[in-house]
Structure formats: structure tokens, C-alpha cells
Amino acid sequence: MxxxxxxxxxxxxxxxxxxxxxxxxxxxxxxxxxxxxxxxxxxxxxxxxxxxxGHCHPKVVEAIAAQAATLNTHTRYLHRGILDYIERLTGKFGHDLSQAIMVCTGSEANDVALRMAQAVTGKTGLIATDNTYHGNTTAVAHLSTRRPPIGGYPGHVRRVPAPDSLAPLGGSLAAQAQAFAAGVARAIEELEAAGHGFAGLMLCPIFANEGTPGVGPGFMAPTVEVVRRAGGLILCDEVQPGFGRVGAAWWGHELIGFAPDVVTLGKPMANGHPVGAVVTRPDVMAAFREAFGYFNTFGGNPVSCAAALATLEVIEDExxxxxxxxxxxxxxxxxxxxxxxxxxxxxxxxxxxxxxxxxxxxxxxxxxxxxxxxxxxxxxxxxxxxxxxxxxxxxxxxxxxxxxxxxxxxxxxxxxxxxxx
Amino acid sequence: MxxxxxxxxxxxxxxxxxxxxxxxxxxxxxxxxxxxxxxxxxxxxxxxxxxxxGHCHPKVVEAIAAQAATLNTHTRYLHRGILDYIERLTGKFGHDLSQAIMVCTGSEANDVALRMAQAVTGKTGLIATDNTYHGNTTAVAHLSTRRPPIGGYPGHVRRVPAPDSLAPLGGSLAAQAQAFAAGVARAIEELEAAGHGFAGLMLCPIFANEGTPGVGPGFMAPTVEVVRRAGGLILCDEVQPGFGRVGAAWWGHELIGFAPDVVTLGKPMANGHPVGAVVTRPDVMAAFREAFGYFNTFGGNPVSCAAALATLEVIEDExxxxxxxxxxxxxxxxxxxxxxxxxxxxxxxxxxxxxxxxxxxxxxxxxxxxxxxxxxxxxxxxxxxxxxxxxxxxxxxxxxxxxxxxxxxxxxxxxxxxxxx
Structure with a gap:
């Protein structure tokens, strides 16, 4: 069988x-x-x-079925569904992340986030951790470390040692916060020396693919300072920790206590319906929209938004x-x-x-x-x-x-x- | 309002x-x-x-609603839905395109197709037409010509003049077939001279974004010869012409009369549900699976496959x-x-x-x-x-x-x- x-x-x-x-x-x-x-x-x-x-939650199934029977089309026509959803979603963020792009997968979201950092800074250099996965498009696969692409890893991508309970960067996890920031600072120097410049650092706020090594509040503070001083953006991949998974907060970055410039969302966002999003500040969005034309045919369609809205409501209601x-x-x-x-x-x-x-x-x-x-x-x-x-x-x-x-x-x-x- | x-x-x-x-x-x-x-x-x-x-086709809505209420999960578990669908889909191809990867969008499909060409050839060079659009990920956006990315277009991507009824490559559309092939040959030489080598040519078989200039059967023959001689792959973007849109055939490449190595599918594939696919030969698939780890969380889930299968059946039944x-x-x-x-x-x-x-x-x-x-x-x-x-x-x-x-x-x-x- x-x-x-x-x-x-x-x-x-x-x-x-x-x-x-x-x-x-x-x-x-x-x-x-x-x-x-x-x-x-x-x-x-x-x-x-x-x-x-939970699998096949009836509220999400009903929302999908009802909207699929009514209208499912792209966002070059106007529709209230995407606006109502983005309003509710951005309301879940405590700082000035008030705008969003709807896409179909976490991979697409991360692929957009990288370009947002490049649009804001005018630089191309990207940093990720050294045992991670941020998705399956060509650009985000360059951040992953599973195997090098044909032609080798591009020079504008650097990987820094992630915190790890077994191979500590510098003793205790608290001490690793400084070591992690120092690794990021070195990578920024390398990117600048190589002429790429530094655009942004992408990471999962709880280092989920590294095995959630148990970093706590304050861990990111030295790193955020290094990134800000270099003029780069913090791109926070909330595909795994987001939507309340971490219990003490809606988002992993809230739990760890830092304010990213861009947040990406995927997997749990619509309980299995292919939906992702990139949430950011208006200045970052404007820079991205100016530098890159972007349109996503399926992204933010009324069915996707209905599924995502139902998911958000069930999280709250239950x-x-x-x-x-x-x-x-x-x-x-x-x-x-x-x-x-x-x-x-x-x-x-x-x-x-x-x-x-x-x-x-x-x-x-x-x-x-x-x-x-x-x-x-x-x-x-x-x-x-x-x-x-x-x-x-x-x-x-x-x-x-x-x-x-x-x-x-x-x-x-x-x-x-x-x-x- | x-x-x-x-x-x-x-x-x-x-x-x-x-x-x-x-x-x-x-x-x-x-x-x-x-x-x-x-x-x-x-x-x-x-x-x-x-x-x-047609909008909100009841058979697709029913298929989505029924499967979403039963199971919607990833392909690391086994499920008959994806197998039944790929079997039906690949049965629609007249030559040896017998395997497929399911993804969520045409952009994701094209992003995979480019890497298939790189995996088979071990080279990175890619060619596209000069007034086209193949999607919104970073890698496929490099093939589009709307505006250069931050850092400029990468050297491994070249654009060749597309056939055009107003700015003809060389007189009649029949004559343009030779001129188009010559442009591809020049681009291949440039890629080889620059050390990238040539991996593949991506195009829409009816040049839909160029305004469907009216190329007919035989147009691609000289170009196919040039690409084959150089050891590259033909990547055929069927997102617009596919699934019978062109009337005289199920696929644009059938209408024009050539056999691509890789075909990508998107938009119409599941009547609006976010589904795309890459269809190819077993040798190409094996090279890709060997060179690149690839997994797509939402791709090929039972709901997507049910929606795509219902769409295929309605095309036939009606x-x-x-x-x-x-x-x-x-x-x-x-x-x-x-x-x-x-x-x-x-x-x-x-x-x-x-x-x-x-x-x-x-x-x-x-x-x-x-x-x-x-x-x-x-x-x-x-x-x-x-x-x-x-x-x-x-x-x-x-x-x-x-x-x-x-x-x-x-x-x-x-x-x-x-x-x-």
C-alpha cells in the first residue's frame, strides 16, 4: 500500500x-x-x-467555501477583504509596522523582505544565521545552508554563527548575545569591504531552525545596535513563532524584546491555505514600492484574506x-x-x-x-x-x-x- | 466610496x-x-x-470546500491527491514530460525552472526576451525588464530582442524566427565569454507579454536548434497560454510546435486557488532534486490538488x-x-x-x-x-x-x- x-x-x-x-x-x-x-x-x-x-477548523473551511463561491480575483480591482484583514493584522503589532503586502507563501514573503532592505539602503549585502532555512525561492535559498547553489553562494550573502546550546559562541546564552552581535559586525565589515554594502539581517527571533536554543529577552539588544549603527534593517522571519505560538506574546520578536523593521509571515497564517505576508513601516514600504515593481496575482485575493481573517478571529475567540x-x-x-x-x-x-x-x-x-x-x-x-x-x-x-x-x-x-x- | x-x-x-x-x-x-x-x-x-x-465555478468551489474539511497538509506525508493530479496533468503532454513539482504560484514555478536548467548544465547563464515578465521572486524578476534591481541586473542574465509586429527583428514574422535565433546565439556567446556558461532560455511560447505578435508554427525551430547545440534547456512559461487557452492545443508550445525541456504552469491551473507547477522529464527532475534540496510547505497539498484536478476535469467535461x-x-x-x-x-x-x-x-x-x-x-x-x-x-x-x-x-x-x- x-x-x-x-x-x-x-x-x-x-x-x-x-x-x-x-x-x-x-x-x-x-x-x-x-x-x-x-x-x-x-x-x-x-x-x-x-x-x-487544528486541522480543518470549521470556521476557516466555511470562510474559504463562502468566499470561493462569491469572488476570487486579484487586487488590481478594489476589495474590502484585504483592507479589513491588513487592518486587523497590523493591529497586532505594537510598534509602527502598519502596512503589509500579501503573498502566497513564507518563501515569497522572505524574498520580498530581502528586497525591502536593499530598497531602503541601496545596498545588496544580506546576513543570515549559519544553520537556518528561510524558504525555497532562489534568493532566500541563498540564506539557507543546506547545500550551495550551482555557481556557488553569491558574495552578497554572509552567514554568521547562530546561538547554540551545544556549540556555544561564548559560554552562557547571555554571553552568546555579545558573541552573536560580534559575528554580525564582522560580516557587515566583510560585506562593506567587498563593495556590497550592508542591507539587512534576516533571522527567526527564537532561532527555530537552530533548535530554539532558548535565547531570552534582551538577547538581540547588542545585535540590533550593531545593525542600526551600520544603517541596515532587521528582517524578522515569524513564520514559525508568529500568531501566538510562543504563548507569552503574539510574535517571537515581542517575546525576545526587539523591534524589527520588517516581519514576514507564512505557514500558520491561514491554517493551511497558501497565504503569507510582509509587514513593515510606511517608509520601508514606500522605498520598496518605489525601487521594485511588485504585483502578486494570487496574493491578497478575497479567499486568501477570508481564510486569514477567520484564522485570526479563531485565535482570539478561542x-x-x-x-x-x-x-x-x-x-x-x-x-x-x-x-x-x-x-x-x-x-x-x-x-x-x-x-x-x-x-x-x-x-x-x-x-x-x-x-x-x-x-x-x-x-x-x-x-x-x-x-x-x-x-x-x-x-x-x-x-x-x-x-x-x-x-x-x-x-x-x-x-x-x-x-x- | x-x-x-x-x-x-x-x-x-x-x-x-x-x-x-x-x-x-x-x-x-x-x-x-x-x-x-x-x-x-x-x-x-x-x-x-x-x-x-469562469468565476466561482461550483465544481471547483465544492472540491475546495470538501477537501479543506477533510485534510490539508504537506507532502512529507503520503497522499493520493497529488499523485492522481500529476498523473492526469502529465497525461496532457505529448512528449516525455512525465514528472512534476507542485508549487503555489507561477513565480515559484519559474524560479524552480531556472534552477533546473542550472542543475542539468552546471552553468548559471539564463536568457529571456527583452519585454517580458515571468513573475515576482527576486530570481525571476531579473528576467523581467520593468526596472533594474538594486545593485543592477546580474551578469548571468541576458535579454534578447523578442519578435514584435511593430519593431521587427527582420521583416516578416517568418524572417524574425531566424533573427530571434541569432539573438539567442549571440547571448549564449556572451554568457560563455563572461564565464557564466549557458543554462537555459525562458520564454512564453506565444510571447504573451510582448503582445502575442502572432508567431506561428515553426517559429521556434531555429532557436531550439541553437539552444540544443549549446547544451542549454528550453524553459517554457505556459502560465498564460496553457490549459487550452490557445484553442488549437492544450499548450502554447504544442501550437507553435516545439518540445520544451521544462514547462511552468500557474494562474489558470486551479481557477484562482494558489497553485502552480513545474513539469519536466525524469532526467531534468533528477538533476534538480540532486543539486537543490527543494520542499514547498503548501505546494501540492490535498486542497490545492483537489482544486487543480476539478479544474482539469471541468476543462474536459465542458x-x-x-x-x-x-x-x-x-x-x-x-x-x-x-x-x-x-x-x-x-x-x-x-x-x-x-x-x-x-x-x-x-x-x-x-x-x-x-x-x-x-x-x-x-x-x-x-x-x-x-x-x-x-x-x-x-x-x-x-x-x-x-x-x-x-x-x-x-x-x-x-x-x-x-x-x-
Missing amino acids: TSDLLARRARLMGPNVPTFYDDPVEIVRGEGVWLWDAEGRRYLDCYNNVAHL GLVENAREVGAYALEMMRGLHHPLIADTRGFGLFFGIEFAREGAPQSDFCGRVVEAAKARGILLGRVGRAQHILKMRPPMPFSRENAEMLVETLDAILREMPA | TSDLLARRARLMGPNVPTFYDDPVEIVRGEGVWLWDAEGRRYLDCYNNVAHL GLVENAREVGAYALEMMRGLHHPLIADTRGFGLFFGIEFAREGAPQSDFCGRVVEAAKARGILLGRVGRAQHILKMRPPMPFSRENAEMLVETLDAILREMPA
Whole structure:
């Protein structure tokens, strides 16, 4: 069954198409925090942040169906949907990020954000962290570190060491804040020396792809000062932490306590409907609109805006940010009670958790992989992340309950008890 | 009313956001070939190719609503939807284009296609035509000619003169085929001399953004030979001509009679749902998958595939390609009966028409703009295109009827009678 599907995938989609698990799952139905496979097995989804409100939330489904039956066209005609949505969305930002461009994916959003920094500064140089992923377009893939593009990485992109609990930049995470800023300052000097100049620094405010190393409030202060002094922009990729995921705030940058010039949004924004956005200040938007013509055929269409607005309303109406904070804290406390000699660190922000496996500072990737497979066998879907893929990544839909958290942690406990170090 | 909306757009979306018309229309509802504004005025839509099956086609709306209520997740789990769709889609190609990557927009598709050419050749050099648009990501915007990016156009991108009825490359369109190929050959030499090497040529097979200058079967033969001899790939952007728009064939490249290595799809593919795709041969796919890691979170999700499959089925079930051929021919014949001293040429492929306005070889942009505004005042939505925006662009939804065509041409006739040369 599954092997037939894998053979069809190879024939129709080609080789090396990413799948989860040694024996991938055929998922056929989703509801809330649950997914079902083709044999009717139920899985607790502790990984998929796209289904932010839970899979197939009826309010979003209704909004999509109603608007798709009424009108779905581009923004060169006027429509209230995009205006109502951007008004609500920008109202969620505490500083002067009052304008937005609607796009279809987080990748498209990041691709625009990079050009905003270039438009404002007139320079091309871009900096990102050294173990990250900001999307799949050519330009944003240059910021990622998975493999160099044909022709090599372009000279105007530099990567700086990210904070990391295992390979510390300089001792404690607090000390790493200075080291991180120093790395950014060096990269700026290099870009200027090479004639590219410095346009902007893009990062995820909680360093999600680096394994959410647990940076706290104030971490970014020295870096923000370095970037501002050099005249560059801070481009904050909120695709993972945004929309209340981190519990204590609507946005990761709020939690860490800094004010980016540009914020990009994607995955959870419309509960699975392809929607992304770039939120920024009027001066940045004006510079971008002046320097680059930009139009996105599907971006901001009435169906996308209806799906995004319904998502925003459900987050508020169902108190999902509060839920992320409360259930997140409850789950984290339970996770910290897990005992295993290879657990090096357990951490989380809201409903985003990481359990790091290491032995005397050496990451335990295989062990982490086996935990993920064992969890799947017990009906729990998880992922992994980090430089060595040695950190369990848990990022369930936002209506995750205390009971769901108990099921997750009890299952992890049972798995770890059976797995010798 | 409209001015309030424009003020809100400026406040929330920034300056220079593209709109249609001097006094833009607030569109609130669509059905078939019709759109309605907020005052209840009805417009015959002769422009929007995204609503390929007509606005809000109930079969697509139902497919989206049903699948969105069942499951919407990424392709790292297995799902039959994407396989069933790619099987049907690739079945529409006459040669060995048997594999596909699903993405969310035509821009994303073109961004991938460029990297496919680079992956196969190991070179970076890209060629496009000199008055075109292939999308809005940084990489594909480099192929467009609207304005140079910050830092200037990159050296690995070259633009070649496109065929043009007003500024001919070398006399007749048949003669322009040789001149076009010669331009491509020169660009390849330049790329090789500059050390970039040549990866691929991207073009729209009917040169839609150049104003569909009327190239016919055989036009591409000399160019294909030049590209093949240099070891490059032909990347065919079917975002506008694809899915039967051209009437005589499902794809523009079939109509013109050449076999691209990569085909990209977008706008009409799912009747407005954000879906795009890259279709190619297994060897090209394997090279791309090997050279570039690629994953698209929303791309190929079950809802996108359900929307795309429903669209494909409606095209077949309602005989829309045949309709495009028959009504297209009927409409073109009527359009050729229009008389005005400034009409320099009237042409079309299926349901894609252009009427070119010129006076002794000089494009008449203002006149063309006034025709578009006058048509809107009479309840007909049109656009314009071409180097000087002097060509009326008509590209209605595919169920466009003979009666719709008569209404369009009669309205144009009445407008032209009232507009002195």
C-alpha cells in the first residue's frame, strides 16, 4: 500500500522528494490535533504548525467555501477583504509596522523582505544565521545552508554563527548575545569591504531552525545596535513563532524584546491555505514600492484574506495564545520531569518545545531519530531539528490540551525508558 | 466610496500598488464570465485568465470546500491527491514530460525552472526576451525588464530582442524566427565569454507579454536548434497560454510546435486557488532534486490538488478547449471586421486576442488606454500590453460564448466609431 504510493511518487515526482519516517504514513483525514492514516490509525499531531487552529477548523473551511463561491480575483480591482484583514493584522503589532503586502507563501514573503532592505539602503549585502532555512525561492535559498547553489553562494550573502546550546559562541546564552552581535559586525565589515554594502539581517527571533536554543529577552539588544549603527534593517522571519505560538506574546520578536523593521509571515497564517505576508513601516514600504515593481496575482485575493481573517478571529475567540502559554508551561514542566542520561536540555516557548540529546557535548542524532520513529509507532507525530538533527521538535496545533500534553509526555517517558543510552 | 477604499489602500498597503483604471472598480461578486461591482453594475470579464472556468465555478468551489474539511497538509506525508493530479496533468503532454513539482504560484514555478536548467548544465547563464515578465521572486524578476534591481541586473542574465509586429527583428514574422535565433546565439556567446556558461532560455511560447505578435508554427525551430547545440534547456512559461487557452492545443508550445525541456504552469491551473507547477522529464527532475534540496510547505497539498484536478476535469467535461477554438475563431473574425485608421493589426490564438493601435508604425498608447477606459464605462473589462502598452489584451474566461463575443466586438465597434484617429 505505502510501497505502491512511494513507487508512484518516484515515478511522478522524481527522486529525493522529502518524506517523514522510515516507513512514511499515508494521512487521509485531520481534525483538531488528530490525524488519521489510511488504515484508520489515529495520530496525535505534535508537529504541524500549519494547522495552527487544528486541522480543518470549521470556521476557516466555511470562510474559504463562502468566499470561493462569491469572488476570487486579484487586487488590481478594489476589495474590502484585504483592507479589513491588513487592518486587523497590523493591529497586532505594537510598534509602527502598519502596512503589509500579501503573498502566497513564507518563501515569497522572505524574498520580498530581502528586497525591502536593499530598497531602503541601496545596498545588496544580506546576513543570515549559519544553520537556518528561510524558504525555497532562489534568493532566500541563498540564506539557507543546506547545500550551495550551482555557481556557488553569491558574495552578497554572509552567514554568521547562530546561538547554540551545544556549540556555544561564548559560554552562557547571555554571553552568546555579545558573541552573536560580534559575528554580525564582522560580516557587515566583510560585506562593506567587498563593495556590497550592508542591507539587512534576516533571522527567526527564537532561532527555530537552530533548535530554539532558548535565547531570552534582551538577547538581540547588542545585535540590533550593531545593525542600526551600520544603517541596515532587521528582517524578522515569524513564520514559525508568529500568531501566538510562543504563548507569552503574539510574535517571537515581542517575546525576545526587539523591534524589527520588517516581519514576514507564512505557514500558520491561514491554517493551511497558501497565504503569507510582509509587514513593515510606511517608509520601508514606500522605498520598496518605489525601487521594485511588485504585483502578486494570487496574493491578497478575497479567499486568501477570508481564510486569514477567520484564522485570526479563531485565535482570539478561542483564546489560543493563552492556551499556548498555559498548556505550554504545563507540558514543559512535565517534559522537564523526563529522565534519561542523553537528555542534555529541555526547553520551550509556548507550544514550541525542544528536547536535546547529547552525550558529553556530542549530539546524539541517531538516538533522536529513533525516538521520532518510536513515537510514530505509538501514534505521536514529532520532528527533529538542530545542527545535527539531534533535537526533538514539538510544535502541535494551538488547541493542544492538557490531556494531549499528558499523552505526549507519557509516551515519551515510556519510549525513553525502553531506550538505553 | 471608491475614494475611501483607495485611501485605505494607501494607508494599509502603501504607495504604487497597481490598480486597473483611472477610477478603479470595487468588484464584489463573480459568476461565469461576469463580475459585479459594489453598486450592482455588471461587467463582461474579457481579461481575467485566472478564472479559467469562469468565476466561482461550483465544481471547483465544492472540491475546495470538501477537501479543506477533510485534510490539508504537506507532502512529507503520503497522499493520493497529488499523485492522481500529476498523473492526469502529465497525461496532457505529448512528449516525455512525465514528472512534476507542485508549487503555489507561477513565480515559484519559474524560479524552480531556472534552477533546473542550472542543475542539468552546471552553468548559471539564463536568457529571456527583452519585454517580458515571468513573475515576482527576486530570481525571476531579473528576467523581467520593468526596472533594474538594486545593485543592477546580474551578469548571468541576458535579454534578447523578442519578435514584435511593430519593431521587427527582420521583416516578416517568418524572417524574425531566424533573427530571434541569432539573438539567442549571440547571448549564449556572451554568457560563455563572461564565464557564466549557458543554462537555459525562458520564454512564453506565444510571447504573451510582448503582445502575442502572432508567431506561428515553426517559429521556434531555429532557436531550439541553437539552444540544443549549446547544451542549454528550453524553459517554457505556459502560465498564460496553457490549459487550452490557445484553442488549437492544450499548450502554447504544442501550437507553435516545439518540445520544451521544462514547462511552468500557474494562474489558470486551479481557477484562482494558489497553485502552480513545474513539469519536466525524469532526467531534468533528477538533476534538480540532486543539486537543490527543494520542499514547498503548501505546494501540492490535498486542497490545492483537489482544486487543480476539478479544474482539469471541468476543462474536459465542458469542452472548454473546443469552445476556445470555436468561439475564438468566431470572435477573431468579427474583430477583423472592425475598422479604424489606428488599427494596425488584429490577431489571436483561441481566446487570447490582441488589437494593435499604431499610426505609421508609431504605437498609439494613449489611444489604446482610452479604449480600455471607454470599454469599462460600457461594462466590458479589458487590458493592454506590448512594448508601448498599445495593444488591447483580451483573454476572457474559457466558457466565453458567441453572444459574449458579439457583445465584446459590438461594444468595441461603438467605441471606435466615437473615437477619432
